Amino acid sequence: MKAAILIAIIVIVAAAAASAQTIAITNGTVYPVSGAPIPNGTVLIRDGVIVAVGPGVSVPAGATRIDATGKIVTPGLINSVTQLGVVEVSQVRDTNDVRATGTNRISAAFKVWEGLNSASALFAPTRNEGITTAIVSPEGGLVSGQAAVIDLIAGHATDMVRRAPVAMVAQIESPNDAGTNARGELVGKLRALLDDVKFYAQNRATFDRAGTRSLSAPKADLEALVPVVEGKLPLVLLANRLDEIDVALALARDYGLKIMIAGGAEAWMTADRLAAAHVPVLTGAMSNIPSSYSTLNQRQENAALLTKAGVRVVIVATGGSDVTQFNARNIKYEAGNAVAYGMSHDDALRAITLTPAELFGISDRVGSLQPGRDANVVVWSGDPFEFSTQVEHVLIRGREVKEPSRQDLLIERYRPHP
Known part of the structure; x- marks a missing residue:
């Protein structure tokens, strides 16, 4: 009798655990990115993986439900140029692990993710704004080193790293x-x-x-x-001036390199050549004020003009300060600005989800809402690109991760009380 009771208890506990691992986001407008938007759609998640997406998905009994009525559901956003976890306070040397000494300004062997600070206070505000995945890149020198993809989960740095290396970083x-x-x-x-x-x-x-x-x-x-x-690992080249971009294209042609242009302020001026060479551009849309002589022809229509020419565009944060660190969360505003300056809404969303996932070799796991993909999912109160829109739920690998950031705690601490 006792054995039977024990078995029954085990079965009940196991069933409860199984149901706790099943999450259904229901009744929302789902933007899978890999396909057309789905009105009144459901995203079903089991054990951290998306198992079904559609308008008529059956929700198992006992599943945790997130009602997304009147809301937008998208893949988690991807910021493709960040220093999250390797720069904490810019002016404090002990918190900077983004730049290697190298030899002769060459640091190709530098693996920036091996210095990742999993306790960084910058992760929470970034993921609370819907960014679930980031490419962490080194800087400095001629060849800066190797970049990695991380998910902004809490835990060990080794658990955060999704794929490494995903690119070599250099500048011209x-x-x-x-x-x-x-x-x-x-x-x-x-x-x-x-x-x-x-x-x-x-x-x-x-x-x-x-x-x-x-x-x-x-x-x-x-x-x-x-x-x-050998053309197996992409080379991300920081280049803004038209002539620098032409040099990058020549290098790719002469050495058989698989390159991406980062920055690309004047890329719109050579969009036809970039498209013909199948070279993607990582750029933003927040600023049209030149920061140097290399960006004199910078314009906010850059992303739209490149996309129209057939160039694959990844939107990254370029406007304002600390765009690779604290303000890495602002890529949704860059995307919104790109829409305001001629890019379609679908192309802009793709440029911060599926396109970077494809270019960095992780589209089989993230970047879209499809069965078999990891459940990096965001529920928004409205259009993600609108300033008034709030992030209501953030899931990374199927776990809800939205939590108070340091900024939220400070606001609460110093809020006036009667």
Whole structure:
């Protein structure tokens, strides 16, 4: 008898646990991104994975329900250029892990995610604004290092990292950062490095025996760049001026590189060439005020003009300060501005969800609301691109993660009380 009671209790507990892992977001307007919007739709989640999306999805008994009547349901947003978790306070050196010393301004072996601070106070306000996934990128030098994709979950840094590396990061706009005096010298230095990487890849054994000429980077950096020259790992090149972008296209052509342009202030001026070369651009739409001579032709229609020309566009935060850190949450406003300056709403939403997921090799897990994808889902009170819209629910890997941020706690602490 006792055994039977014990078995019954175990069955009841197991059933309760199973039902607790099933979540149904019902009656909302669902934007799967991979397809047309679904009025009065349901997103069914089980064990952290989306199992059904549609207007007539049957909800199992005991499932946790989130009523999204009158609300918008989208995939979690993806910010593709951030320093979240590796810069906490810009002016405090001990909280900065985004820039490696490197050798000769080359830090290709630098894995920025290995310094990730999982307790960063910047994660909560970012995910509370609907950003569930971020690409964490290094900066500095000629070749800055390797970038990674993280989910903004609470826990260990190793659990946050979804995929690494997803890109190599370099720049061709600042001779000073590259340890050179002129752009032509910078480009020559980068070409010499790429030549050395190709040479190294063909002569590893001889190099290890010290039987080759000296090369422009240590072995670890050369090894890290081999997938780049083989066209297997994307190279994200920071470039804004028209001529810098043309140089980037020439490098991609000459060395068989798979590149992306980050910044791209004047990319609209060479949109036809970017489209023909199938080179994506990571850019924003918040600012039309030049910050340097390299961005004199910056305009807020950039993303729309590029998209119209057939260029794959990823919208990133570019307007204001701390856009890769505290204000990384502002990509939805960048997307909204892109719509105001000619981009379609669907294209803008795709540019902060599915397109970056495809470009960084994670579209089989995130970026859209489809069966089999991880449940990174956001429920909005209205259009995500409107300033008045509130985030009501944020799920990452099927778990509700919206919680008070440090800013929320400070507001409550100093709120006037009678």
